[in-house]
Amino acid sequence: MLRExxxxxxxxxxxxxxxxxHALVLATPGAGKTLMASYLAKQxxxxxxIDYVVCLSPSKxxxxxxxxxxxxxxxxxFNGQLGALGVSRTYHSMLNINELITNLxxxxxxxxxxxxxHCAGDGKSQGNVWGLSLLSTIHSLATYTLSLxxxxxxxxxxxxxxxxxxxxxxxxxxxxxxxxxxxxQEKVCRAPNITAIDTNQVIVRRGRERNTYCDIQDLIENGxxxxxxxxxxxxxxxxxxxxxxxxxxxLRITSPNTGGLIVAASYTHALQIxxxxxxxxxxxxxxxxxxxxxxxxxxxxxRHDTNEWIISIAMISEGTDIPRLQVCCNLTDVTTELxxxxxxxxxxxxxxxxxxxxxxxxxxxxxxxxxxxxxxQAIPDSYHxxxxxxxxxxxxxxxxxxxxxxxHQSNDQFSFSEFEITDLLLKKSKGSVEQPAIAELSMSLFxxxxxxxxx
Numbered sequence: 001m002l003r004e005x006x007x008x009x010x011x012x013x014x015x016x017x018x019x020x021x022h023a024l025v026l027a028t029p030g031a032g033k034t035l036m037a038s039y040l041a042k043q044x045x046x047x048x049x050i051d052y053v054v055c056l057s058p059s060k061x062x063x064x065x066x067x068x069x070x071x072x073x074x075x076x077x078f079n080g081q082l083g084a085l086g087v088s089r090t091y092h093s094m095l096n097i098n099e100l101i102t103n104l105x106x107x108x109x110x111x112x113x114x115x116x117x118h119c120a121g122d123g124k125s126q127g128n129v130w131g132l133s134l135l136s137t138i139h140s141l142a143t144y145t146l147s148l149x150x151x152x153x154x155x156x157x158x159x160x161x162x163x164x165x166x167x168x169x170x171x172x173x174x175x176x177x178x179x180x181x182x183x184x185q186e187k188v189c190r191a192p193n194i195t196a197i198d199t200n201q202v203i204v205r206r207g208r209e210r211n212t213y214c215d216i217q218d219l220i221e222n223g224x225x226x227x228x229x230x231x232x233x234x235x236x237x238x239x240x241x242x243x244x245x246x247x248x249x250x251l252r253i254t255s256p257n258t259g260g261l262i263v264a265a266s267y268t269h270a271l272q273i274x275x276x277x278x279x280x281x282x283x284x285x286x287x288x289x290x291x292x293x294x295x296x297x298x299x300x301x302x303r304h305d306t307n308e309w310i311i312s313i314a315m316i317s318e319g320t321d322i323p324r325l326q327v328c329c330n331l332t333d334v335t336t337e338l339x340x341x342x343x344x345x346x347x348x349x350x351x352x353x354x355x356x357x358x359x360x361x362x363x364x365x366x367x368x369x370x371x372x373x374x375x376x377q378a379i380p381d382s383y384h385x386x387x388x389x390x391x392x393x394x395x396x397x398x399x400x401x402x403x404x405x406x407x408h409q410s411n412d413q414f415s416f417s418e419f420e421i422t423d424l425l426l427k428k429s430k431g432s433v434e435q436p437a438i439a440e441l442s443m444s445l446f447x448x449x450x451x452x453x454x455x
Contacts, residue, residue, distance in 0.1 A: 003032060003186070006032060013040055013146070013175065021144050023147065023176075025146065025176045027148070028189060029151075029349075030188070030189045030345055031150075031183050033148045037055075038069050038070045049143070053070065053085060055086065055088040055089070059315075061299055061315065063088045111138045150345055189348045190355075190357055192344055193357050193360070195243065195362070198216055199216060217364070217369075227333050227363075231332075231363070232265075238280055240329050240363065243361050248326075251355065254355075258327070259325045260308055261325050262310070263328065263332045267313055270312075286298055287312075288310060288311070303321070303322045321349065322349075325347050326347050326358055327358075328343060328344070328358070344360055
């Protein structure tokens, strides 16, 4: 059964396609964009306006989810083989898609771009080679295009393809918009509740030198300590996990199926988190990473299982549908607003047997706090601040890692040093791993900033 916004969107697009072949829909993560697109395709097929549908998406996991949804709605195969009504592919299979669409040049095709911001360029600007090639091919051959996004910007600031712009700053003009405020009011999405964890005292020691910083922002900007270094501190991880575990445990009292997502910075970081979960909290967790060939299968298994935690490295972001996720511990060092919104969207999908709030815990990294407070402005009086007397033990850090500052952006390819694995994962079991030259980082009196927004 379609939601009201989906019905309105389909009706508007069907009317628009009479005079304009391209459409852009912006709908908040978790609202049901894929289902809407499948019913739009169904109507165009029934009206004999198209013969075939091609869907492109950013990952294999999302690609498989789209195929499943379209097969369910169309009641026909959607695997690109004989008798199928369409095909679902990833953007990175661009060359094969070009060949496919070229072979179908005499057919009437609806092309669906899921999370269109992954495909760079607007036909004039510089962008990914496969993105520009895709635009050229689709524009010339597709009867209709439907671009879907839950995030109307790109990390690299390039314009979104197939969109009309209202000003030079890149504010886009969508053909249909369904924002988070509407989704919450109509009980389509959960209301987010973001907790930013800060400290009001950070002591950095190098030899006999001792410097004190007032919070994480001061530490990063003036203490020559990178956000990555903070993220890998065992005591910081333990504190973040304890808050997340406590919240998930509360939710599972009434909804035993509720799951939690931990977003790690790298595969070694994920192993560190998994070890702490097991040894300190007696909790198990599944790790999914781009390095694992069976990640899609692991995610699908977790989707239908009742296990508590899944740890992701760049695998569970936009478009990945695991509705039972309701708590997120965000420990990635990717600090772009795009990724922040994408991760948040994973815990906002509404279910019938869970409460209507999604909880995210973050460290008070300046960029992340800025994004959360910006969203918070949409709802007055939704910000709550609380201070705790919880103290962290002294934490040791290597000088070689403390000078990496900047915007902390990442592209899945980064990894922490070998020190992270040998010292943090093997120290307890072998007992003989020596600490390198250190800078001691002490965090005390954690402060919590509760930033709830209903945008």
